[in-house]
Amino acid sequence: MSDEFSQLELGQLNLQRGRFDAAFNIFYGLAKDQGNEEANYALTKMCFDGVLNPEQANTLFILQNSNSSLGNGYAHFNVGLMYERGIGEIQQDYKTAVEYYEKAIKEEVIDAYCNLGNLYVSGLGADHGIARNVDKGMDLLIKGAEEGSRQAAFTLGSIYTNGELVERNVKQGYYYLTLAAFAKHDQAKRALLIFEHAYRDNYSEEFAEAERQHWKIENMRRLYKCI
Secondary structure, eight states, rough: OOHHHHHHHHHHHHHHHOHHHHHHHHHHHHHHHHOOOHHHHHHHHHHHTTOOOOOHHHHHHHHHHHHHHHHHHHHHHHHHHHHHHHOOOOOOOOHHHHHHHHHHHHHTHHHHHHHHHHHHTTTTGGGGTTTOOOOHHHHHHEEEEEEEETHHHHHHHHHHHHOSOOOHHHHHHHHHHHHHHHHTTTHHHHHHHHHHHSSOOOOHHHHHHHHHHHHHHHHHHHHHHHH
């Protein structure tokens, strides 16, 4: 366990310093040989952030696609992400992406709510047989945010503030951006600075509610780890 932990630290150090090849090799080894969930999560983030080269993406796809049959939530999410974006040699296929995101949700990968919800809200998969459904997409995003997905919270904050996909609701926008910021989402923090200049109002109630929800999520996570 201590060796795994030191390897994870080394992988994170390489990732922070932009040594993506070294980080990938470390995380991939831990995920492949030891089934380490934190390494799987790190690989998910690298895939999400677009720092994998095509060869690495294909290597990860082979591993995750085989692991997905074992009920590995992060594997499902990664495979869905690769199909959504068309990473490496994988052809973009939104319908298949939706199938894997739905599997990831069943395995309690909360960020899958965000990706799946965004597909329905945006209508990006319409040409692949995934009809736009704003209500369904918003429900998924809200569920993800309330479960602790900071990306879902940031996405909701942006949607409500922009008012392009749904009717503008700056109070809701502030709530979700603040919830994401509490979860250390850097873009949300920057967006709030712009928000507070553009939409001057009293948001004390929304701030307090976001803070309560944040600690509710954190307490549930701590309880889950103790069980």
